[in-house]
Amino acid sequence: MSEVTQPRAAAAAPGPDTGDPRRPWRAGPLLTTFADAGVLTSADVRVAERLGDLTGEDDPTVHLAAALAVRAVRAGSVCVDLADAPSLVAEGSPDDPDAPLPAGTLPWPDTAAWTAAVRGSGMVADGVDGPADRPVRWVDGRVYLDRYWRDEQVVRRDVDARLTSLLDVDDDALRRAVHARFPRAQDARQRVAAATAAVSRLTVLTGGPGTGKTTTVARLVAVLRDVAGPGLRIALAAPTGKAATRLQEAVNAELARLDDAAVGGTVAAPGAARPLTASTIHRLLGWRPSSTRFAHDHAHRLPHDVVVLDEASMVSLPLLARVLDALRPDARLVLVGDPDQLASVEVGAVLGDLVARPTRSGPLPARLAALLPDDVPGTATSADDTRDAAALHGGVVRLVVTHRFGHELAELADAVRRGDADATLALLRAGGAHASLVEPAAEVPTEDEVPGLRGDVSATGARLVAAARAGDTAGALEALGVHRLLLAHRRGPAGVARWAALAQRWVEKTVGDLQPGPLSLGRPLLVTVNDRTTGLSNGDIGVLVSDGAGGVVAAFGESHAPRLVRPHRLPAVETVHAMTVHRAQGSQFTFVTVLLPPASSPLLTRELLYTAVTRAQEHVRVVGSAEAVRRAVERPVRRASGLRFAR
Numbered sequence: 172m173s174e175v176t177q178p179r180a181a182a183a184a185p186g187p188d189t190g191d192p193r194r195p196w197r198a199g200p201l202l203t204t205f206a207d208a209g210v211l212t213s214a215d216v217r218v219a220e221r222l223g224d225l226t227g228e229d230d231p232t233v234h235l236a237a238a239l240a241v242r243a244v245r246a247g248s249v250c251v252d253l254a255d256a257p258s259l260v261a262e263g264s265p266d267d268p269d270a271p272l273p274a275g276t277l278p279w280p281d282t283a284a285w286t287a288a289v290r291g292s293g294m295v296a297d298g299v300d301g302p303a304d305r306p307v308r309w310v311d312g313r314v315y316l317d318r319y320w321r322d323e324q325v326v327r328r329d330v331d332a333r334l335t336s337l338l339d340v341d342d343d344a345l346r347r348a349v350h351a352r353f354p355r356a357q358d359a360r361q362r363v364a365a366a367t368a369a370v371s372r373l374t375v376l377t378g379g380p381g382t383g384k385t386t387t388v389a390r391l392v393a394v395l396r397d398v399a400g401p402g403l404r405i406a407l408a409a410p411t412g413k414a415a416t417r418l419q420e421a422v423n424a425e426l427a428r429l430d431d432a433a434v435g436g437t438v439a440a441p442g443a444a445r446p447l448t449a450s451t452i453h454r455l456l457g458w459r460p461s462s463t464r465f466a467h468d469h470a471h472r473l474p475h476d477v478v479v480l481d482e483a484s485m486v487s488l489p490l491l492a493r494v495l496d497a498l499r500p501d502a503r504l505v506l507v508g509d510p511d512q513l514a515s516v517e518v519g520a521v522l523g524d525l526v527a528r529p530t531r532s533g534p535l536p537a538r539l540a541a542l543l544p545d546d547v548p549g550t551a552t553s554a555d556d557t558r559d560a561a562a563l564h565g566g567v568v569r570l571v572v573t574h575r576f577g578h579e580l581a582e583l584a585d586a587v588r589r590g591d592a593d594a595t596l597a598l599l600r601a602g603g604a605h606a607s608l609v610e611p612a613a614e615v616p617t618e619d620e621v622p623g624l625r626g627d628v629s630a631t632g633a634r635l636v637a638a639a640r641a642g643d644t645a646g647a648l649e650a651l652g653v654h655r656l657l658l659a660h661r662r663g664p665a666g667v668a669r670w671a672a673l674a675q676r677w678v679e680k681t682v683g684d685l686q687p688g689p690l691s692l693g694r695p696l697l698v699t700v701n702d703r704t705t706g707l708s709n710g711d712i713g714v715l716v717s718d719g720a721g722g723v724v725a726a727f728g729e730s731h732a733p734r735l736v737r738p739h740r741l742p743a744v745e746t747v748h749a750m751t752v753h754r755a756q757g758s759q760f761t762f763v764t765v766l767l768p769p770a771s772s773p774l775l776t777r778e779l780l781y782t783a784v785t786r787a788q789e790h791v792r793v794v795g796s797a798e799a800v801r802r803a804v805e806r807p808v809r810r811a812s813g814l815r816f817a818r
């Protein structure tokens with residue numbers, strides 16, 4: 172924190188209108204300085220000064236705090252910690268990772284004087300009990316736009332209320348059901364998760380890829396039907412249409428498997444009642460295009476007894492607040508996800524916050540210990556177990572047995588998750604069947620430095636084209652899942668645009684007679700909007716194949732049950748030889764190449780690398796300097812939020 176007590180008013184008198192749309196018009200000197208340095212946008216400044224006008228506040232340092240709270244939201248944070256603001260700003264622009272960092276020292280107000288001005292302002296509600304009609308709120312050094320403060324309070328209060336008392340379930344029946352659905356010794360954590368969902372109104376089910384989260388959801392539905400009856404109203408939902416479809420298919424397949432296993436056995440057939448349908452969270456809540464409110468809220472609650480939200484790492488704070496608002500207080504909420512993955516593109520990292528919250532003592536651990544004494548974490552001595560035992564107070568159950576992943580990949584993902592850069596680099600450099608590192612001479616590799624990548628892209632592209640031309644829809648859809656190039660940036664030397672174009676050239680050279688144009692057979696497609704007419708969702712991946720009668724059709728979905736769409740009915744699509752790591756969330760590929768940006772990129776974070784590594788089923792190739800790898804592992808995303816604090 173700089174020692175400048177008074178803003179350097181003279182440092183930047185508002186200059187003439189330069190025509191630069193990023194430059195705020197007629198703003199005061201302090202905010203203009205921050206805007207000129209690229210820290211604030213003109214929109215941030217406009218909002219802050221408008222709030223000043225409305226509340227009769229003309230102190231520029233208070234305007235600066237409000238403008239930083241607006242900026243924080245753009246960066247995905249719920250609030251801004253004033254003492255932390257200078258270091259956050261040094262991490263770069265939230266909207267434009269290619270923008271240069273602010274040059275020189277900025278006239279940061281002295282923290283103590285700044286805090287006093289903010290707390291005493293008529294624009295600001297001071298503390299948890301401050302007036303409810305102010306647009307900005309200060310709590311323990313954090314400054315919020317009031318709407319996000321209220322959302323945070325909804326989540327905090329509802330979550331705490333859900334954890335203070337337990338539901339009435341017969342212990343013997345529950346124990347029997349849980350053991351019947353999860354019979355093996357290694358299913359201990361899954362048993363704990365199912366028991367938690369039965370007795371607690373909040374379960375936070377976490378785990379890395381392939382740890383059995385979706386399987387657990389299906390079997391915990393079976394357990395709930397066993398103990399509460401088949402008439403239980405259950406909703407499955409996910410942030411995206413694609414994730415909802417996958418959830419529905421996987422849960423119903425597992426329930427059908429349990430049905431088959433139940434024939435002639437002692438447990439009921441859980442799915443026989445009716446298959447479950449999954450929807451997007453917006454749809455569940457009754458999203459209306461013409462309204463800012465959902466059909467379901469505290470006045471019109473959802474009818475469900477159980478609501479399961481999958482891919483909860485992608486759920487924003489405001490959306491979770493709306494879900495909690497709409498949920499009956501006695502209904503069970505099960506949040507499922509991997510908190511180490513990239514968070515929502517909107518505000519908050521609410522799953523991560525719920526996992527990292529300081530634990531308040533609740534009745535759940537004792538009840539679970541009585542129900543499943545051999546299964547609850549805490550008896551072992553590892554630090555992870557101790558943490559997992561404490562997390563049970565918050566309804567958090569972490570699955571730890573990897574069922575699908577290659578052993579070395581799981582080890583690599585774990586090293587990244589733990590923030591151990593040396594171990595990550597050692598595992599990558601050791602190479603082998605599951606991981607490899609290509610270290611370019613400069614920050615961004617040349618084409619010649621990545622022959623392996625070129626080979627994989629070309630081979631996958633050629634396989635796609637061959638299957639597509641032969642009208643082999645299943646073969647083409649399988650080829651889509653073989654190799655994928657992932658990047659952090661959309662633009663620039665290490666961006667999707669450049670590398671997707673290169674990939675296209677490589678495929679063209681390999682195939683030789685690739686037909687040009689948008690209807691090229693074997694063209695891999697990424698849907699970029701939700702489309703009700705075709706049922707396609709933003710993020711769905713498909714491929715153009717021959718229909719066997721001289722025409723072209725786009726194929727999406729699983730190879731055993733493809734969805735076919737005529738090209739003229741397709742919504743907006745892109746060619747997808749390469750995609751951002753964000754886009755790849757929720758998908759997996761046999762082989763993944765992740766091309767890291769330069770070490771200076773603000774997008775290079777632990778969550779980015781973890782998400783990229785965990786997209787691979789068999790092999791991940793990391794292309795990037797050792798410095799970039801180290802930087803990524805050592806830099807967890809910082810999203811400011813009050814949920815991680817006691818109040």
Ligand SMILES: Nc1ncnc2c1ncn2[C@@H]1O[C@H](COP(=O)(O)OP(=O)(O)OP(=O)(O)O)[C@@H](O)[C@H]1O
Pocket residue numbers: 357358361378379380381382383384385386387574575
């Ligand atoms: N208790 C179990 N015993 C044996 N196999 C299991 C068990 N639980 C899950 N599996 C298997 O492990 C694999 C991964 O499970 P699942 O898809 O449920 O994991 P996940 O955590 O949801 O993965 P992802 O996050 O990648 O979707 C599946 O093949 C599943 O059948």
